[in-house]
Amino acid sequence: MHNKIFLLLLLIVSFAFAIFSGGKILYLLVYEFAFFILLNYLYIRHIKNSIYIHVISHKNEITVGEEIAYEVTLINNSFFPVFNLKIIDYSPLNAKVKSEEWYLMPFKNKKVQKKFVITKRGIYFLGPFEVEIKDPFGIFKVVKKYDFKLKFVVLPRVHNIEVELKARQQLGNIEAENKAFEDYTNISQLRKYNYGDSIKRIHWKVSAKKREFYVKEFQVSAMSEVYILWDLDKNHFAMDTQGIMDENSAECMLSIAKFCLLHGIPVSVIDYNTGMVQVKGRRINDFKNFIEVSLRNFPVYEKSLEDFLRLYKSIPYDVTLILITPYLNNVILGELVNLRNSNRELIIYYVNDPKEIEDKINKLDIEVVFWGKKDVKRAKKEFA
Known part of the structure; x- marks a missing residue:
């Protein structure tokens, strides 16, 4: 931005000086200077339309403490080289990923791998992305936006x-007195009702036939x-x-x-x-x-x-x-x-x-x- 303002002021001052002095050489220098700025502008617009990025992750589900890795492919479809290119990520994870500037040859691709570690469980998104492009002299800067995101699921560690x-000493049914381990799907035996037994345990069909109350005793399970x-x-x-x-x-x-x-x-x-x-x-x-x-x-x-x-x-x-x-x-x-x-x-x-x-x-x-x-x-x- 500062370079752009400085060059604009310099162009205005040079043009004014050429008008007042009337020299042909000064006019020629002003025109060349203006043409130079125009070329840089046209270059940066052309590069913006010729640059693409592709972001992938080979693993979207990891455990806390594991390394997250993703790959960015920079694609230059122009016959001009790209002198200054930077990828910007505005997601919360951006602080963990260092932004770098890249140079691309004409019709060449470049793959960049980025890695970082997340120490807290959750669902994270990487993106959206922006590509910042500058001309060789730093006069103009354009930003190209890519609205896609990568999703990462960070799971807690699970220990064995x-x-x-x-009363859980082995799998299967074992003897225990605690009712917490009774299996109500398996009746072990019937016995006569005793004072204090739960009414829910009464076997009504048998009690009706015997004409006295019988209660169900269940097998005791470790589960x-x-x-x-x-x-x-x-x-x-x-x-x-x-x-x-x-x-x-x-x-x-x-x-x-x-x-x-x-x-x-x-x-x-x-x-x-x-x-x-x-x-x-x-x-x-x-x-x-x-x-x-x-x-x-x-x-x-x-x-x-x-x-x-x-x-x-x-x-x-x-x-x-x-x-x-x-x-x-x-x-x-x-x-x-x-x-x-x-x-x-x-x-x-x-x-x-x-x-x-x-x-x-x-x-x-x-x-x-x-x-x-x-x-x-x-x-x-x-x-x-």
């Missing part, structure tokens, strides 16, 4: 872990149903400026879900905002639904974890609740004790520094697993 669910409570209170992540705890929480949720699905254990994730079941599955084919949930949920809610935990009343009895959180205080622990006493199994996965809560949890009969520490049991590779 062992989750110790109560407990799991509900995951994922803490997304943004105040609990206030110190997480780099998003490490947030990513650890997502990794923990997916790793637990994968373990359950691999073993045919029904698992659900509770929506932090509504308290309703957000996603549910029982087979590993359902795992993609849990991945989608991990990409949609972030710690952005003002709702406190204490209020969230009070939603346990809407969750069935005799299930295993798994809480994933980076924050525990006395109020939350009090709610957890109430939850633990409601005939529901409870496991806490703590994704913060364990030193902050060790003194608080030692007095409680609650299982706490420190995510990322040696307490997390890794599974064998056959579960990958």
